[in-house]
Amino acid sequence: MEYKNVYFIGIGGIGMSALARYFRFKGYSVSGYDKTETPLTDQLQSEGIDVHYEDNVAFIPKDVESTLVVYTPAIPEDLQELVYVMNGGYTVLKRSRTLGIITKGQKCLAVAGTHGKTTTSTLTAHIIHQSGAGCSAFLGGISRNYGTNLLVSHTPTVVAEADEFDRSFLQLYPEIALITAMDADHLDIYGDLETYRQAFRDFARQVSGTLIIKKGLPISEKDTPAKILTYSFTDMEADFHPENARPDELGYFIYDLKYPGGVIKDLKVGTPGWVNAENSVAAAAICLCHGIDPEKVKEGIGSFEGVKRRLEIHLNTKKISYVDDYAHHPAELASSISSMRDIFPGRKITGIFQPHLYTRTRDFADEFAASLSALDKLILLDIYPAREPAIEGVTSSLIFDKVTAPEKVLLKKEELMAYLEKEDVDVLVTFGAGNVDRFIGPITEMLTERVRKAEQ
Numbered sequence: 001m002e003y004k005n006v007y008f009i010g011i012g013g014i015g016m017s018a019l020a021r022y023f024r025f026k027g028y029s030v031s032g033y034d035k036t037e038t039p040l041t042d043q044l045q046s047e048g049i050d051v052h053y054e055d056n057v058a059f060i061p062k063d064v065e066s067t068l069v070v071y072t073p074a075i076p077e078d079l080q081e082l083v084y085v086m087n088g089g090y091t092v093l094k095r096s097r098t099l100g101i102i103t104k105g106q107k108c109l110a111v112a113g114t115h116g117k118t119t120t121s122t123l124t125a126h127i128i129h130q131s132g133a134g135c136s137a138f139l140g141g142i143s144r145n146y147g148t149n150l151l152v153s154h155t156p157t158v159v160a161e162a163d164e165f166d167r168s169f170l171q172l173y174p175e176i177a178l179i180t181a182m183d184a185d186h187l188d189i190y191g192d193l194e195t196y197r198q199a200f201r202d203f204a205r206q207v208s209g210t211l212i213i214k215k216g217l218p219i220s221e222k223d224t225p226a227k228i229l230t231y232s233f234t235d236m237e238a239d240f241h242p243e244n245a246r247p248d249e250l251g252y253f254i255y256d257l258k259y260p261g262g263v264i265k266d267l268k269v270g271t272p273g274w275v276n277a278e279n280s281v282a283a284a285a286i287c288l289c290h291g292i293d294p295e296k297v298k299e300g301i302g303s304f305e306g307v308k309r310r311l312e313i314h315l316n317t318k319k320i321s322y323v324d325d326y327a328h329h330p331a332e333l334a335s336s337i338s339s340m341r342d343i344f345p346g347r348k349i350t351g352i353f354q355p356h357l358y359t360r361t362r363d364f365a366d367e368f369a370a371s372l373s374a375l376d377k378l379i380l381l382d383i384y385p386a387r388e389p390a391i392e393g394v395t396s397s398l399i400f401d402k403v404t405a406p407e408k409v410l411l412k413k414e415e416l417m418a419y420l421e422k423e424d425v426d427v428l429v430t431f432g433a434g435n436v437d438r439f440i441g442p443i444t445e446m447l448t449e450r451v452r453k454a455e456q
Helices: 014-025 039-046 080-087 095-103 117-131 165-171 193-205 274-290 294-303 330-343 358-372 413-421 436-455
Strands: 005-009 029-033 050-052 067-071 091-094 107-112 136-138 157-161 176-179 210-214 227-231 241-247 253-259 262-268 312-316 321-325 349-353 377-380 407-410 427-431
Touching: 005 014, 005 080, 014 029, 014 039, 014 095, 014 136, 039 050, 067 080, 067 095, 091 095, 095 157, 095 165, 107 117, 107 274, 117 136, 117 157, 117 274, 117 294, 165 193, 176 193, 176 274, 210 274, 227 274, 241 274, 253 274, 262 274, 262 294, 274 294, 274 330, 312 436, 321 330, 321 436, 330 349, 330 358, 330 427, 349 358, 413 436, 427 436
Parallel strands: 005 029, 005 067, 029 050, 067 091, 107 157, 107 176, 136 157, 176 210, 210 227, 321 427, 349 377, 349 427, 377 407
Antiparallel strands: 241 253, 253 262, 312 321
């Protein structure tokens, strides 16, 4: 790309910030706008990237010819800065198109799916990096091993999270790809489940070498030129599956990985819960197909520390534990709560859930209620709107009224900390993709102090 400047509209998004870091690494002058200041935007600024929080065209580089503008579809179409660059002669690309251009000409390993893709792609990148083979990686979360969502390497291999939102993943042409799940989501874009699933088949058609799918997904040989292999945590007929899987006393799984080339014995997953064990089978499948040595795969899975906001344990004592998780889809919540039963057997689990998007709440209220009913207690917050205007009649009550958990309470987020101050908790979990993560620090601090006082 013959540019000097790269300007990002929505630079604080997890995918956008990875691209910003990449262009900064490549020597471009990088700057951008975001609506709100966050720890991630603070980190970008500390890395030499200018970020501002006011919708003001004065911040946009004036050298039109040598400036590339990248934007996220999560930004409102009437944002002044977006309107200005669209009408001002700039080269303007969506985030997904930019990632597609970067990965072209490299060996792309892509992870798609309704859930599990962030952990699986991050673990895949970690295994390859730790093995010495090297890769660049554009991740949908912050790796706890590296403290970033971007890995860079001069090796022509790139690991990418293939996001189906806005059909973004159709910009990628992977040599190896994996699909974790095809559960209905983003129906505001796709309309119905079949259209959503067809997008995954369109993605499968773009895979040139090997396509690994979770066994049972509705994709067949006619949908892709690639060789199809399957993985599963529970189906012993899958090409990649665990044998003799068992959790230790802390919920960390140990298993023997059966794969087309043999067996990897006594593989221990570095993060707890069955859902992480399942993701490790998926990542191992990609890495083995990529040619990584089986012992290096075992080492990488064992040394993986996870992804921030994915079953991330902030406090863990026998009396009080606190976990944060990004789950914002009914199937993700069900998996996460089920995994928590492995990690904290016999303990009372209280979940704080902030619904994300009015459309998702409307479309999946029954499914959300069913998943959240597996908690011992639910604290339900107001909907986080993100990019959406309010929809009349759509509130958290649509979910709340149908939840059958033994205890439940509906709160505004402003009331949460005062409520928790008076509440006895055993295992507390925050769930959601909105701004519920702003409570991680205060909750951790409050509960740590409670533990300290109890020990005096």
